[in-house]
Amino acid sequence: MAHRLLPLAVLTATALSVTLASCAGDDGDAEPLRTTDRAAPVGTGYTSDQLEQALLPDVSGYERAGEPDSGEYGSLKAIxxxxxxxxxVTLDKPRCAKAAGRPAAGVDRSTPTAIVTFARGNGQTATETLMAMTTDAAEQQVKARVPAGCLTFRTRVGSQWSEHRVFxxxxxxxxxxxxTVGxxxxxGGSHTKTWYVVLRGRRFLATxxxxxxxxxxxxxxxxxxxxYDQARRILP
Structure with missing residues (x-):
């Protein structure tokens, strides 16, 4: 699981607002792609509806960018x-190709998940993702590490190359x-930063x-x- 945080950074950085904007469930005109909420998988305890209720309702200085989206992981529009x-996306280091998956790569696509994005006028966005997950599975995600040799890399989207440095x-x-990964x-002449924090809760993973x-x-x-505090208050 060492590579599961880095990839979203790759795509977020190279595609800029495209990826993170999609986490908001579009601009509200389109119907979010969702599935009927199912019973929580054994060992997790939470449904996607419960996770959506446990998302941050607001963030100081930001406005919510569309409605939250929830459902099975693989059904969400952001995913x-x-x-x-x-x-x-093309990576300049083929050995880092296994890093080209999203955070929580390998998680069953039926995993209950909820996502919300907030934005503010300077182009900054904050996205929260909650996933129902067993303690052991969440612990594996938290213990993941960026793969050796992938702390610097380049990516190409179309004809545009971007350089990335990971902390x-x-x-x-x-x-x-x-x-925490940055x-x-x-x-080109643009410099951006992306920070990711992944933490384990009681039968959930928050990013x-x-x-x-x-x-x-x-x-x-x-x-x-x-x-984390919000999820602990809401989730039984």
């Missing part, structure tokens, strides 16, 4: 958009355990993705704390 976008923090203590991307030219680790981890 389907990601799958399509992933096919357009991985030591294991954290948010929630039941956490990890990616700085240079594409905060903070993207923008002024994104900081401190803010990403602050949002992760708020997301």
């Amino acid at each position: 389907q958009n990601f799958d399509q976008l992933q096919d357009q 991985e923090a030591p294991p954290g203590t948010l929630g039941g355990g956490s990890r 990616v700085t991307t240079t594409s 905060i993705s903070l993207y923008g030219p002024n994104a900081t680790r401190a803010e990403a981890e602050q949002l992760a704390r708020a997301a």
